Amino acid sequence: xxxxxxxxxxxxxxxxxxxxxxTTNLTIGDGEFVSIIGGNGAGKxxxxxxxxxxxxxxxxxxxxxxxDITRRTRHQRANMIACVFQxxxxxxxxxxxxxxxxxxxxxxxxxxxxKLALPKKNLDFFRERLAEYDLGLDTCLRxxxxxxxxxxxxxxxxLMATLQKPNLLLLDEHTSALDPKIAKQVMEITxxxxxxxxxxxxxxxxxxTDAITYGDRMWMMQGGEVTMDVxxxxxxxxxxxxxxxxxxx
Amino acid sequence: MSIDVFLTSIYGALGQGLxxxxxxxxxxxxxxxxxxxxxxxEGSFAFGGAIAMTMLAGGSHFAVVLMIAPLGGAxxxxxxxxxxxxxxxDGIISGLLVTMALFSINLFVMGSSNISAPLDTFVNxxxxxxxxxxxxxxxxxxxxxxxxxxxxxxxxxxxxxYFLFRTEFGLSIRATGSNEYMARSNGINTDSRKIxxxxxxxxxxxxxxxxxxxxxxxxxxxxxxxILVIGLAALVIGEVITPxxxxxxxxxxxxxxxxxxxxxxxxxxxxxxxxxxxxTRLLAAALTLIxxxxxxxxxxxxxxxxxxxx
Numbered sequence: 385x386x387x388x389x390x391x392x393x394x395x396x397x398x399x400x401x402x403x404x405x406x407t408t409n410l411t412i413g414d415g416e417f418v419s420i421i422g423g424n425g426a427g428k429x430x431x432x433x434x435x436x437x438x439x440x441x442x443x444x445x446x447x448x449x450x451x452d453i454t455r456r457t458r459h460q461r462a463n464m465i466a467c468v469f470q471x472x473x474x475x476x477x478x479x480x481x482x483x484x485x486x487x488x489x490x491x492x493x494x495x496x497x498x499k500l501a502l503p504k505k506n507l508d509f510f511r512e513r514l515a516e517y518d519l520g521l522d523t524c525l526r527x528x529x530x531x532x533x534x535x536x537x538x539x540x541x542x543l544m545a546t547l548q549k550p551n552l553l554l555l556d557e558h559t560s561a562l563d564p565k566i567a568k569q570v571m572e573i574t575x576x577x578x579x580x581x582x583x584x585x586x587x588x589x590x591x592x593t594d595a596i597t598y599g600d601r602m603w604m605m606q607g608g609e610v611t612m613d614v615x616x617x618x619x620x621x622x623x624x625x626x627x628x629x630x631x632x633x
Numbered sequence: 634m635s636i637d638v639f640l641t642s643i644y645g646a647l648g649q650g651l652x653x654x655x656x657x658x659x660x661x662x663x664x665x666x667x668x669x670x671x672x673x674x675e676g677s678f679a680f681g682g683a684i685a686m687t688m689l690a691g692g693s694h695f696a697v698v699l700m701i702a703p704l705g706g707a708x709x710x711x712x713x714x715x716x717x718x719x720x721x722x723d724g725i726i727s728g729l730l731v732t733m734a735l736f737s738i739n740l741f742v743m744g745s746s747n748i749s750a751p752l753d754t755f756v757n758x759x760x761x762x763x764x765x766x767x768x769x770x771x772x773x774x775x776x777x778x779x780x781x782x783x784x785x786x787x788x789x790x791x792x793x794x795y796f797l798f799r800t801e802f803g804l805s806i807r808a809t810g811s812n813e814y815m816a817r818s819n820g821i822n823t824d825s826r827k828i829x830x831x832x833x834x835x836x837x838x839x840x841x842x843x844x845x846x847x848x849x850x851x852x853x854x855x856x857x858x859x860i861l862v863i864g865l866a867a868l869v870i871g872e873v874i875t876p877x878x879x880x881x882x883x884x885x886x887x888x889x890x891x892x893x894x895x896x897x898x899x900x901x902x903x904x905x906x907x908x909x910x911x912x913t914r915l916l917a918a919a920l921t922l923i924x925x926x927x928x929x930x931x932x933x934x935x936x937x938x939x940x941x942x943x
Contacts, residue, residue, distance in 0.1 A: 479811050544819075
């Protein structure tokens, strides 16, 4: 369970104050898949950054599965939170091989000691996992990740994020840099992974159809607050047109 | 120049190259693995030399000396790392500050700007005496003994690094250098990795300093001056000849080869009388520049062939 208690974010450079996120209380149940939509400056990324530790909230606390992680730095909360970002370059080390990238993610949040980084049994496991997606990625284990296409890099990043089940998966517009066909493929893979493993997930999306189609619950953010929180029937009956009408209101 | 003189100078370059290769390896760790230049090099090299010569003059055994000198370099790297990561000062400035401070510290350690110790306390002595015992000429025995010392030390360092970079910890270091954001997202404490590499590289560089002052039979407070460019020259010359698909081991071996080539060129130029010893720094800078340009010229050539003359 993810609990955001009284969180808010104000940026103050001494001249101007900018409220990026108004005081917000949100709770996400175990295995729940939430999609977030909203325009630029709506506070989506601020919310994500507060959860993943890139920002310390001005007020409030972030609690995941009963553990208050508000004061933990980015790398200290990596054992609980996995992320996939918009830019395919952020998720992988370009000059490390695909296998090495997976090995790094496989140890997410664990102590990294003097054990061999790529024992044979892990390589076999990685190959099996990659082979599940019919993208030919299993033959790329020894290639530098930077040579993969953007779409393939996002798939690798997704697999990295889910090699160990995270307590929370954050997806920040992770398909928006991809062409529509690949974006759809990546979205399908995402949905499959999240559902099969029952991962609690928050996804920011610019694609309204995706936001409606995937996930159990949808938040619309406007001006630094969540203005709509729908799930179940009321969510699935939405259409992009209705949503745009809501946006403009 | 007779062929004998030529061969002797190449032979001497082998010893110098091996001992200075450690500097190039240290620079490689910072510049290529972490992708951050470190300017602590000149300070920690001189620091290693100062510690070594002072201890030898004080009667310490060379084995102890070679263990303590790297610790000095490690401490210097640690200070640079802490200034950089904890105080958030730019890495270049952190290194400069530490090098500057070390200049005074080295003077303090040595007690004067030049010191020496009895030659038979040096690390090469057992090997040199053994070679002389085998009937080798004293001068050749001297050169050869440093080559053997160099081979042993470089082999140990490279083997250790090779295995380090195959471990989970080693991989986390490479990830930090390649994509810090990704590394942090996967729970790697990138600050600790940065400090570790600065500690490790400066320990290796101080070890080089400790060996080189013995080869040169004395330490000077200025022995670190210009060592950064020499190390960089060795590194980039080595990289020019490194095959494209090379693992860490091959890359490190070619860095050593680069150091040998660099010292061969320098000693041949000096001995043939083409340039005076004073001009070697100029030559070093020119060689580094040329080696840095070769990949770019190659690329330009390729592009030209692909698009140019139709």
